[in-house]
Amino acid sequence: xxxxxxxxxxxxxxxxxxxxxxxxxxxxxxxxxxxxxxxxxxxxxxxxxxxxxxxxxxxxxxxxxxxxxxxxxxxxxxxxxxxxxxxxxxxxxxx
Amino acid sequence: xxxxxxxxxxxxxxxxxxxxxxxxxxxxxxxxxxxxxxxxxxxxxxxxxxxxxxxxxxxxxxxxxxxxxxxxxxxxxxxxxxxxxxxxxxxxxxxxxxxxxxxxxxxxxxxxxxxxxxxxxxxxxxxxxxxxxxxxxxxxxxxxxxxxxxxxxxxxxxxxxxxxxxxxxxxxxxxxxxxxxxxxxxxxxxxxxxxxxxxxxxxxx
Amino acid sequence: xxxxxxxxxxxxxxxxxxxxxxxxxxxxxxxxxxxxxxxxxxxxxxxxxxxxxxxxxxxxxxxxxxxxxxxxxxxxxxxxxxxxxxxxxxxxxxxxxxxxxxxxxxxxxxxxxxxxxxxxxxxxxxxxxxxxxxxxxxxxxxxxxxxxxxxxxxxxxxxxxxxxxxxxxxxxxxxxxxxxxxxxxxxxxxxxxxxxxxxxxxxxxxxxxxxxxxxxxxxxxxxxxxxxxxxxxxxxxxxxxxxxxxxxxxxxxxxxxxxxxxxxxxxxxxxxxxxxxxxxxxxxxxxxxxxxxxxxxxxxxxxxxxxxxxxxxxxxxxxxxxxxxxxxxxxxxxxxxxxxxxxxxxxxxxxxxxxxxxxxxxxxxxxxxxxxxxxxxxxxxxxxxxxxxxxxxxxxxxxxxxxxxxxxxxxxxxxxxxxxxxxxxxxxxxxxxxxxxxxxxxxxxxxxxxxxxxxxxxxxxxxxxxxxxxxxxxxxxxxxxxxxxxxxxxxxxxxxxxxxxxxxxxxxxxxxxxxxxxxxxxxxxxxxxxxxxxxx
Numbered sequence: 001x002x003x004x005x006x007x008x009x010x011x012x013x014x015x016x017x018x019x020x021x022x023x024x025x026x027x028x029x030x031x032x033x034x035x036x037x038x039x040x041x042x043x044x045x046x047x048x049x050x051x052x053x054x055x056x057x058x059x060x061x062x063x064x065x066x067x068x069x070x071x072x073x074x075x076x077x078x079x080x081x082x083x084x085x086x087x088x089x090x091x092x093x094x095x
Numbered sequence: 096x097x098x099x100x101x102x103x104x105x106x107x108x109x110x111x112x113x114x115x116x117x118x119x120x121x122x123x124x125x126x127x128x129x130x131x132x133x134x135x136x137x138x139x140x141x142x143x144x145x146x147x148x149x150x151x152x153x154x155x156x157x158x159x160x161x162x163x164x165x166x167x168x169x170x171x172x173x174x175x176x177x178x179x180x181x182x183x184x185x186x187x188x189x190x191x192x193x194x195x196x197x198x199x200x201x202x203x204x205x206x207x208x209x210x211x212x213x214x215x216x217x218x219x220x221x222x223x224x225x226x227x228x229x230x231x232x233x234x235x236x237x238x239x240x241x242x243x244x245x246x247x248x249x250x251x252x253x254x255x256x257x258x259x260x261x262x263x264x265x266x267x268x269x270x271x272x273x274x275x276x277x278x279x280x281x282x283x284x285x286x287x288x289x290x291x292x293x294x295x296x297x298x299x300x
Numbered sequence: 301x302x303x304x305x306x307x308x309x310x311x312x313x314x315x316x317x318x319x320x321x322x323x324x325x326x327x328x329x330x331x332x333x334x335x336x337x338x339x340x341x342x343x344x345x346x347x348x349x350x351x352x353x354x355x356x357x358x359x360x361x362x363x364x365x366x367x368x369x370x371x372x373x374x375x376x377x378x379x380x381x382x383x384x385x386x387x388x389x390x391x392x393x394x395x396x397x398x399x400x401x402x403x404x405x406x407x408x409x410x411x412x413x414x415x416x417x418x419x420x421x422x423x424x425x426x427x428x429x430x431x432x433x434x435x436x437x438x439x440x441x442x443x444x445x446x447x448x449x450x451x452x453x454x455x456x457x458x459x460x461x462x463x464x465x466x467x468x469x470x471x472x473x474x475x476x477x478x479x480x481x482x483x484x485x486x487x488x489x490x491x492x493x494x495x496x497x498x499x500x501x502x503x504x505x506x507x508x509x510x511x512x513x514x515x516x517x518x519x520x521x522x523x524x525x526x527x528x529x530x531x532x533x534x535x536x537x538x539x540x541x542x543x544x545x546x547x548x549x550x551x552x553x554x555x556x557x558x559x560x561x562x563x564x565x566x567x568x569x570x571x572x573x574x575x576x577x578x579x580x581x582x583x584x585x586x587x588x589x590x591x592x593x594x595x596x597x598x599x600x601x602x603x604x605x606x607x608x609x610x611x612x613x614x615x616x617x618x619x620x621x622x623x624x625x626x627x628x629x630x631x632x633x634x635x636x637x638x639x640x641x642x643x644x645x646x647x648x649x650x651x652x653x654x655x656x657x658x659x660x661x662x663x664x665x666x667x668x669x670x671x672x673x674x675x676x677x678x679x680x681x682x683x684x685x686x687x688x689x690x691x692x693x694x695x696x697x698x699x700x701x702x703x704x705x706x707x708x709x710x711x712x713x714x715x716x717x718x719x720x721x722x723x724x725x726x727x728x729x730x731x732x733x734x735x736x737x738x739x740x741x742x743x744x745x746x747x748x749x750x751x752x753x754x755x756x757x758x759x760x761x762x763x764x765x766x767x768x769x770x771x772x773x774x775x776x777x778x779x780x781x782x783x784x785x786x787x788x789x790x791x792x793x794x795x796x797x798x799x800x801x802x803x804x805x806x807x808x809x810x811x812x813x814x815x816x817x818x819x820x821x822x823x824x825x826x827x828x829x830x831x832x833x834x835x836x
Contacts, residue, residue: 009179010172019169026161026293030154033298042138045294052290060172060283062276067110069487070117077121080515080602081128085135087603087621088551092136094615111413111488118480122518129522129552133537136548219534228536228543235535239526 008065018059025052109273116277120284123247127288130240134295137232144229149300151216152237153207157297160203161289167196168286171255171279178272183262186275190259193282197252204245208238237296244292247285254278312719312816330415333817336401337717338422343397344786346388346429351782353381358741358775361768364760371758375444376459378756380436382447383464387471388429390702391560394567395513396425396478398709399506401717403482405810406500408491408828410820413484421477428474432467435460446756448557451538451549455530462531469524472517475563479513482506491809493828497588500808500832504591505570508598512559512566516602520556523549547612554605562601564698566594568705569636572658575712576640578806579655580647583833586639593632600629610681619678626676633669637662652804653727657708660735664704668696671746686756689749692742700738707734707785714789715799719816722792730788733781740774808832 029048037044058064063071138145174189215222216234223231258278261267267274313333320328326338357377360367369377400418404411412418435442443464445454454461486507490499526537526549536542538549577584584590606614606622614622640662649655671693674680684690714722744767749755753764760768802811809828813821 009176012173012176015169015173015176019165022165022169023162026158026165029294029298030158033154033294033300042299045298046291049291049294053287056168056283056287056290060168060286061280062175066113070114073117073121077124077515081124081131083603084128084555085132087606087618088132088136089139090621091547091551091606091614091618092139094617095613108413108488111484114487115414115417115480115484118483118514119476122476122480122514125515126518126522129519129555132552133526133548136545137543140545141543218529218536224542231536231542232544235529235537239529239535239537243525 008062010059010062010065014059018055022052022055025055107271109271112273112277113280116280120280123284124287127240127243130236130243131291131295134236134240137229137236141229141232144227145233146300148226148230148233149296149298151211152297154297154300156203156207157293160200161293163196163200163203164286164289167193167200168283170196171282175272175276175279178262178267178275179269181269183265183268186262187259190255190262190275194252194255194259197248197255201245201248204241208241211237240292241296244285244288247288251278251282251285254281310814311818312814313819314719314816316819328419330411330419331819332400332404332411332415332418333717335418335422336397336399339392339396339400339425342422342426342429343389343393346384350381350384350389351779353377353384355775355779357381358772360758361760362772363768364762364765372441372444374758375756376442379443379446379464380433383432383443383468385698386447386560387432387468388425390564390698391471391475392425392478393564393702393706394571394709395482395506395509395563396421397706398502398571398713399478399482399509399567402713402810403485403503403506404489405813405817405821406503406808407486407489407494408809408822408826409485409489410822410825412481413488414481417477418481421474421481424470424477425474428467428470430467431470432464434467435463438463448553449524449527450553451527451530451544451546452540454527455539462528465524465527469521469528472521472524475513476517479510479517482510483514486510491826491828497591498828498831501573501584501587501590501594502567502570502808505566505573505594508594509563509566512563512598512601516556516559516563519552520560523552523556526552547609547614550609550612551605554608555602558605558608559598559602561694561697562597564702566597568661568702569594571705571709571712572640572661573636574806574808575654575658575708576643577833577835578712578804579650579652579658580643581650581805581835582643582647583831583835584639585642585645586635587831587833589635590639593635596632597629600625600632604629607676607681610678611685623676623678627673630669630673630676637666637669650804652711653722653724653731654708654712654804656728656731657704657711660731661701661704661708664696664700664738668693668700671696684749686754687749688745688753688755691755692745692749695742695745700742707731710789712804713810714792715803716810716815716817718793718796719799719814720792720794720796721799721803722796723788726784726788730781730785733777733784735781737774737776737778737781741771741778742774744768744771744774807834 025048029045032044032048033041057074063074170189171193174186174193177185177189211217211234217223218231218235218238223234255278258267258275261274313331318325318329326334329335356369357374360369360374400412438460440458440460443449443454443459443461444457445459445461449461449465449468454465486499486503526535529535530537530539534542536544538544538546540546573584573590604622604625606618607626610619610622671689675684675690675693711722711727714720748764748767748771751764753760799815801813801815804811809826810817812826
């Protein structure tokens with residue numbers, strides 16, 4: 001039957017490179033927390049976290065090699081969370 | 096299709112199982128999203144207090160735990176490759192190192208939590224009430240969010256243990272690696288949430 | 301699927317012998333049809349319980365002052381009525397009963413994608429129900445907060461909040477499991493040739509509903525956990541004295557509970573979209589428009605939660621945004637109503653009971669929908685907020701919309717599920733009484749609300765007396781109608797004349813299989829070539 005999908009085997013090397021990148025980004029975000037960005041501190045921290053989570057999603061969670069549906073759905077979920085946060089803050093920001 | 100054969104093998108759909116796992120991950124993400132909304136609102140309402148309260152948490156413990164989780168994520172991801180390359184021994188080594196990493200994380204967490212509780216930082220403690228509302232909320236969220244995250248770690252540990260047992264018994268091989276893949280996906284989710292918890296509680300000082 | 305080997309060709313799903321016997325053959329069966337029936341029987345039980353609580357409430361309101369119960373009991377009863385009706389009846393309602401039973405058959409599959417998970421979802425449902433209702437029998441009594449569990453009262457009251465809140469949390473799990481199962485089923489198990497736009501409309505609405513179930517339910521899950529945290533640990537999330545914001549609780553609660561309304565109404569719309577073309581003997585008008593409006597409702601419905609909080613003290617910007625979005629979400633619903641009415645245009649209609657339910661659905665849904673627009677307008681809402689008008693509005697949608705669609709669906713698919721025909725005359729009598737009772741019960745509440753009678757009040761001033769009497773009498777007529785309907789269905793399931801495969805001339809796949817269906821539904825998985833409503 002068509003169900004036994006032959007999935008792409010990712011070489012170990014790829015995972016090690018990604019791991020190195022993730023650890024480097026962690027160190028960068030710790031270092032960046034000591035620099036004064038003013039109002040942008042939260043933004044910088046969240047930006048770095050987003051880059052890290054994208055790496056986890058794309059490589060560790062195989063989105064890069066998966067079918068189209070998941071590649072569309074996953075960003076939509078994050079968009080949804082973003083929209084809910086945005087609308088909630090329409091209340092708190094303008095109260 | 097020959098309809099005279101009524102006995103058929105059990106319905107199996109790896110692609111479907113993976114989709115199901117992803118949908119479950121979506122619900123988990125939304126579960127934590129609720130807490131991130133609460134965090135965001137209270138940080139917005141108490142910027143100074145959150146700023147100061149975060150300094151009570153040790154950046155080095157947080158960083159070590161982050162790196163431990165990242166490594167464990169990489170090892171279980173590699174296990175997905177090694178099982179397909181029919182390398183049972185390496186798969187077991189990778190899975191067990193993931194488990195060891197999870198345990199180290201929990202031990203660190205335990206010492207961190209007991210340290211905080213020892214200093215009087217726990218929900219509804221007098222110390223927090225004298226410090227003010229911002230600190231009460233910060234530590235309330237800290238315990239609630241890291242606690243729920245730790246609960247997910249425990250669930251992940253149980254899942255991976257099942258996978259280890261099945262791999263060692265040869266009931267999970269390169270023929271049917273979907274349980275290993277899905278446990279991996281779950282474990283990456285735990286990692287993913289921590290990637291956001293870490294800066295929000297430890298770094299924004 | 302352990303019972304598979306034992307299948308012989310034409311044994312119905314009700315009669316085949318599996319691994320277990322008697323009751324166990326049902327409560328341990330992973331067959332989607334048996335799970336659907338388990339849900340049906342449990343939901344009907346809870347529904348009747350909820351109806352009795354509602355009747356008791358209406359009886360108390362027949363006269364000002366104390367009539368049959370004291371105020372604390374009244375508070376507990378409206379809370380239980382809400383908890384039972386929302387979490388145990390209408391949220392699982394159509395998806396868990398008819399979705400489970402019909403979805404695999406309608407898309408040409410043998411079962412859902414995860415049959416064991418499906419059975420588990422029923423067990424979780426029963427477990428959650430027991431926990432939620434256990435508060436009834438504990439010292440301190442059932443909760444008295446209303447089904448919304450608003451903070452800070454929900455962690456200050458001395459009644460048994462924890463079981464109710466934990467029960468609702470567990471029921472959320474059941475809902476999520478069903479949602480995951482349906483989405484994977486629809487993605488993976490459609491019959492060969494059934495492209496997305498050849499799928500019937502009921503599965504389409506289940507698809508939309510399932511997405512809301514998996515994406516909105518976790519938010520209320522975490523919110524209820526926070527309430528548990530508040531009660532046990534006094535954390536301060538929603539306690540103003542500790543810096544918490546009770547309005548944030550309302551935000552989080554409605555982020556789920558407004559989309560929950562669409563969890564309820566979308567499959568109801570789907571069932572109506574099946575009934576109308578069948579009895580009109582005509583292809584549905586604007587199939588694609590209905591599909592797209594279903595998805596649009598599911599999506600936009602996620603962002604309108606704030607219209608439950610117009611008087612809570614939100615910022616002006618939030619008020620305008622939520623009001624605007626609320627008006628926006630009315631458009632796809634109106635498109636559907638337009639399509640249903642257009643389908644009926646110049647059709648030769650078969651006047652059967654399911655059609656009566658569908659037609660009356662249109663009537664009550666229009667009243668409910670338009671009164672909803674009145675409530676969505678900011679200035680009107682300030683006047684009508686928390687009055688009987690709101691109660692009338694959502695009963696027209698949730699009881700009128702979902703309830704009428706459920707009744708329509710159960711009569712429509714009755715021959716398929718039980719393999720027998722119901723007594724048409726009794727069914728129509730039941731429908732007439734139910735319809736008259738329903739309108740007598742809820743229409744006066746619009747009037748009461750506009751003149752200022754608040755909701756959830758135990759007592760009222762003399763000038764509200766007249767409409768309240770009318771309303772209470774309506775509740776009795778509705779109850780008798782319900783009794784007639786249920787009596788007829790139970791009797792017909794045993795003694796009705798044997799039903800053919802396709803008594804109504806429906807075109808969707810469930811009418812091509814045996815009545816009742818066999819264990820695996822199809823002898824051979826069908827190949828779909830035509831669209832779902834091809835009457836040409």
